[in-house]
Amino acid sequence: MKALKVSTARNINFGKRVARNGSPPSIMKNSTSIATTGLPKDWAYSPSIDLELKQYTLLGYLQRVKARFGERKLYPYLEHLHEHLGTLLELQRAKEDLARTMVGSLVGFDPHTGNAIHERPKNGAWLDVIDEVIEFALPGLKNLRSQGLDIEQEITQHIRFTPIGLQPLHISEGWIFLRHGKEARVYGYAVPILQDTITEHVHRNVSTRYVSSYTVGIGSGFEHIKADLIQRFPAQPVPATFALETDLAIPCIETFMPLAKRLVLAHVRGNS
Numbered sequence: 001m002k003a004l005k006v007s008t009a010r011n012i013n014f015g016k017r018v019a020r021n022g023s024p025p026s027i028m029k030n031s032t033s034i035a036t037t038g039l040p041k042d043w044a045y046s047p048s049i050d051l052e053l054k055q056y057t058l059l060g061y062l063q064r065v066k067a068r069f070g071e072r073k074l075y076p077y078l079e080h081l082h083e084h085l086g087t088l089l090e091l092q093r094a095k096e097d098l099a100r101t102m103v104g105s106l107v108g109f110d111p112h113t114g115n116a117i118h119e120r121p122k123n124g125a126w127l128d129v130i131d132e133v134i135e136f137a138l139p140g141l142k143n144l145r146s147q148g149l150d151i152e153q154e155i156t157q158h159i160r161f162t163p164i165g166l167q168p169l170h171i172s173e174g175w176i177f178l179r180h181g182k183e184a185r186v187y188g189y190a191v192p193i194l195q196d197t198i199t200e201h202v203h204r205n206v207s208t209r210y211v212s213s214y215t216v217g218i219g220s221g222f223e224h225i226k227a228d229l230i231q232r233f234p235a236q237p238v239p240a241t242f243a244l245e246t247d248l249a250i251p252c253i254e255t256f257m258p259l260a261k262r263l264v265l266a267h268v269r270g271n272s
Contacts, residue, residue, distance in 0.1 A: 039080070041087055044133045054133045062140050069148050072155065073254035075203070081145040088134050088141070095127065155255060158248050161263045164222045164241040171268055174240030175229060176208070177222060178256055184225065184243070185252070186211045189261075191268050203261035242267065 039061040040046070044054065065077045164177070173190040187208040214225050222243045230237060244260040 039084060041083070044088060044091060044137065045130055049129045051129050051132050051136075054129075055136060058133075058137050058140065062144055065144060066147070068254075069144075069151055072151065072248070072250045074148055074152055074155075075254050075258040077254075078145065078148045078152065081141055081148065085138070085141050085145065088137055091130070092134050095130065152259065155246075155248060155250060156259055156263075158246050159256075159259060159263065160243075160245045161267065162222075162243045162245070163267075164226050164243050166238060167240055168238045171240035171271060174236070174242070175211070175226070176260060176264055177214075177225065177241070177243040178252065178260055179216060179243060179245040180247075180249075180252075180256070182216055184214045184216050184222075186214065186225065186229065187257075189264060191265060202265060203258040206261040206265050208257070208261070 039057070043057055065081065068074075068077050168174075173188070176187050176189050178185045178187070188211055189206050189208045191206055211229075214220070214228075216222070216225070222241075226239075226241050229241075230239070242264055244256075244263060246256065250256050
């Protein structure tokens with residue numbers, strides 16, 4: 001068998017579940033710091049109520065996220081868009097509920113029912129601004145999220161998912177191979193019993209840890225990599241092993257890994 005070229009992370013413990021990805025040398029596009037694209041959760045009503053300022057703040061955020069999507073960097077930006085939409089919709093519902101409980105001045109009685117008629121209470125100026133902010137923000141956030149989901153769907157169609165070798169009955173933990181070009185990153189993965197059910201967060205249910213990088217070629221395919229891992233880590237002699245391959249130049253951490261996790265989780269759930 002041809003010798004495998006391996007770059008290995010030290011102090012590997014297969015059974016230890018780690019909730020963050022490793023950070024080996026990049027095989028694809030470099031990561032961009034997510035801090036530069038952030039939008040505070042309370043941006044719509046804090047620190048000041050200024051419609052023009054809020055519009056500029058939102059437009060700047062949308063432009064930054066759109067630039068990340070242009071680089072095919074999807075996460076955590078898609079999650080953040082979903083969260084911002086949820087926050088604004090919840091704020092809108094809370095404001096409507098508050099308005100229904102407020103009673104304005106008595107203006108008369110209904111001649112048919114005798115019920116008191118009150119004038120509609122007037123909003124404070126700051127509440128009117130929040131209404132305008134929500135009305136302005138929702139279409140832009142929804143549109144950009146839709147664009148991100150379209151990109152996600154397109155990229156997912158270019159990821160090949162393949163079980164490698166004999167699979168055990170218990171597939172909630174094992175190995176995943178992320179391959180692009182001649183290099184394959186190996187990660188240990190684990191799926192917990194209790195899982196987040198929010199669609200945008202499902203990839204978080206799969207914890208991963210970087211193990212090694214292999215050069216893939218003739219005589220050093222996925223079966224050989226799996227055999228090498230079994231020899232090096234005998235604690236699990238027949239591990240569940242899945243290869244995910246793409247020909248697209250996509251960022252590993254922001255896109256390839258989250259989508260790979262989703263595909264692995266779907267397979268685990270479908271065979272549980």
